[in-house]
Amino acid sequence: MNPRLKKTRKSHSLTKMVQGQPSWRIASKDVEAFVTEQGGHLGPVIYDRRGAKLSPFEVAPWATEQIDRSLPPVLHVMRGDFFCMPFGGNDTPYRKEQHLSHGETANAHWKFEDLAKTGIRNTLHLSLLTKVRSGRVDKYISAMDGHHAIYSRHVISGMSGPMSMGHHAILKFPDKAGSGRISTSSFRYGQVYVKPTELPENRGYSALLPGAKFDSLDKVQTVFGKDTDLSRYPARRGYEDIVTMASDPDLPFAWTAVSFPEQQYVWFALKDPKVLRQTLFWMSNGGRHYSPWSGRHINAMGLEEVTSYFHEGLAESVRKNPIAAAGYPTSTLLDPKNPLSVNYIMAAVKSPKGFDRVANIEVDAKSGGVKLTSDSGKQIATAIDVAFLNEKYGLGLKIQ
Numbered sequence: 001m002n003p004r005l006k007k008t009r010k011s012h013s014l015t016k017m018v019q020g021q022p023s024w025r026i027a028s029k030d031v032e033a034f035v036t037e038q039g040g041h042l043g044p045v046i047y048d049r050r051g052a053k054l055s056p057f058e059v060a061p062w063a064t065e066q067i068d069r070s071l072p073p074v075l076h077v078m079r080g081d082f083f084c085m086p087f088g089g090n091d092t093p094y095r096k097e098q099h100l101s102h103g104e105t106a107n108a109h110w111k112f113e114d115l116a117k118t119g120i121r122n123t124l125h126l127s128l129l130t131k132v133r134s135g136r137v138d139k140y141i142s143a144m145d146g147h148h149a150i151y152s153r154h155v156i157s158g159m160s161g162p163m164s165m166g167h168h169a170i171l172k173f174p175d176k177a178g179s180g181r182i183s184t185s186s187f188r189y190g191q192v193y194v195k196p197t198e199l200p201e202n203r204g205y206s207a208l209l210p211g212a213k214f215d216s217l218d219k220v221q222t223v224f225g226k227d228t229d230l231s232r233y234p235a236r237r238g239y240e241d242i243v244t245m246a247s248d249p250d251l252p253f254a255w256t257a258v259s260f261p262e263q264q265y266v267w268f269a270l271k272d273p274k275v276l277r278q279t280l281f282w283m284s285n286g287g288r289h290y291s292p293w294s295g296r297h298i299n300a301m302g303l304e305e306v307t308s309y310f311h312e313g314l315a316e317s318v319r320k321n322p323i324a325a326a327g328y329p330t331s332t333l334l335d336p337k338n339p340l341s342v343n344y345i346m347a348a349v350k351s352p353k354g355f356d357r358v359a360n361i362e363v364d365a366k367s368g369g370v371k372l373t374s375d376s377g378k379q380i381a382t383a384i385d386v387a388f389l390n391e392k393y394g395l396g397l398k399i400q
Contacts, residue, residue, distance in 0.1 A: 028143035043080020047348035090313035135159035149347035164317035166306025178232035181357035240287035246328035247273035257358035
């Protein structure tokens with residue numbers, strides 16, 4: 001047997017306390033990550049752990065504090081990336097289903113199944129039996145030697161009916177205006193949330209013009225009668241805003257990227273745009289003055305890959321809405337006989353001097369990984385298993 005394909009299993013079911021939450025550790029030679037028991041939140045993550053030690057994800061500033069117990073667990077835990085199903089606030093029940101904000105997958109306690117090594121890939125396997133809508137979700141978080149990436153797979157089985165879902169990655173930006181340069185693969189529909197994201201009477205503030213449509217990140221309308229540039233962040237201190245973009249479904253994969261030229265690295269994410277159909281930006285820069293935010297959640301941005309009507313919830317995503325009417329579905333029909341695999345890749349790599357905003361990410365024919373090209377023409381080649389996005393289960397791990 002090829003030793004690189006040899007499979008080993010470990011029973012490291014014990015967690016350790018990481019920034020206020022019992023968490024499991026998953027690591028390769030190049031990446032170290034933690035996954036919380038409650039909510040299954042991925043974070044913190046250290047990329048390039050033998051070199052630059054890049055740690056781009058946000059952990060809520062109240063992570064180790066005692067906050068109001070009536071708040072949903074997702075807020076107590078909030079960090080890094082977490083899988084939401086259904087995605088959104090879910091204030092409105094869907095038929096007889098009343099889901100928590102971002103669903104059980106972001107709030108409930110996950111069960112340890114396995115920690116397995118297959119060749120150069122290490123995989124943490126967790127599971128969750130859902131109650132509001134009966135079914136099962138299997139979470140596989142993988143790290144590979146030689147890859148500065150996290151491979152995330154959620155397999156949804158035993159459920160039927162429409163569902164919204166998505167990943168909720170949150171990055172922490174340096175405290176300098178415009179320090180991050182943001183870009184995405186081509187999108188076909190862009191719109192600011194149709195209502196004010198926050199209201200002054202609720203001690204919250206928003207800057208973007210509700211419902212404004214856009215076809216470029218660098219020119220989006222505000223309530224102040226002028227345009228703003230969403231491709232540079234942090235920006236608009238004192239405001240919270242949300243926009244969504246319908247990804248081009250004809251692309252072999254869609255991407256979202258943030259380049260940090262001064263820190264000389266790039267974070268990027270890859271998805272299948274036929275499974276996660278929109279990209280939602282949540283720009284959180286001190287615009288919420290109620291607990292636990294208290295104006296201190298600043299320089300943070302959610303770069304969220306979803307199939308959802310903004311962040312409203314399942315009921316709003318299933319019924320008629322402008323995005324779905326424009327031809328971009330905001331929910332997915334689950335089939336109990338055909339499990340759905342939601343695959344997602346998040347990576348962070350060092351960048352050369354002069355590498356500014358990411359202009360394109362494509363498969364690198366030479367290495368089999370991907371090549372990032374900046375507006376300035378600088379390039380980065382890095383090992384990424386792009387085929388993972390189209391795998392159904394992989395790893396030889398069966399759903400039980």
